[in-house]
Amino acid sequence: MEEKSEKLLVRYYSDVLEEIVVETLWAEIIEQEKGLYKIDNIPFYGPEFSCGDIVFAEYDKDEERITFRRVVEYSGNSTIQIILLDEKTDIENLRNEFKNIGCESEGTGSNYFVMEVLYELNYLPIFKKLKELEKAEIISFAEPNISNKHLSEKE
Incomplete structure (x- = not known):
């Protein structure tokens, strides 16, 4: 059975906490070979994307997991x-x-x-x-x- 979701690591500066935050978010796999994922839960501390946005993520050897890189398409949420x-x-x-x-x-x-x-x-x-x-x-x-x-x- 093929996996339909993946956990993505996101590292960003949080204005709420006033520090660098590492958060993992569930994302629906859109096209794994192209690194495209649709964010599937609400980010807690303020990265510049929302649930429903399509993002590009790739494996990061330093983080040792699939890591958010940029937003490809905003959902409008x-x-x-x-x-x-x-x-x-x-x-x-x-x-x-x-x-x-x-x-x-x-x-x-x-x-x-x-x-x-x-x-x-x-x-x-x-x-x-x-x-x-x-x-x-x-x-x-x-x-x-x-x-x-x-x-x-x-x-």
Whole structure:
């Protein structure tokens, strides 16, 4: 049976952590012999790509695994990073609020998660919700990889 997914190593500078980060992400194999993979989960700390993007990756002998090199095709999806500031707010309830409007997320720890905004979604109501929560000092958020479509919708 042929493998359909591969773990890719990604090394990049994270503005969230203010350091070089090594992250492994699942990717669907598109054309392995050409090094083409489609990112299949949400990056945690802010590389310049999102879930659904097609990337070029190749085996790196120093890293001893298949390693991300560059984005080949952007999906138009965006990645939003959210830090929970208010300890009284239940992070799972907050993640479910966004899930109900179409945004999947992945969490780490009790106060941080990343959220995917699909290309098809209108970003304006999502952005307004994020700004409302930020103004109420419930969250802080960043947009490490926002598509041109979503960027234009919040203006």
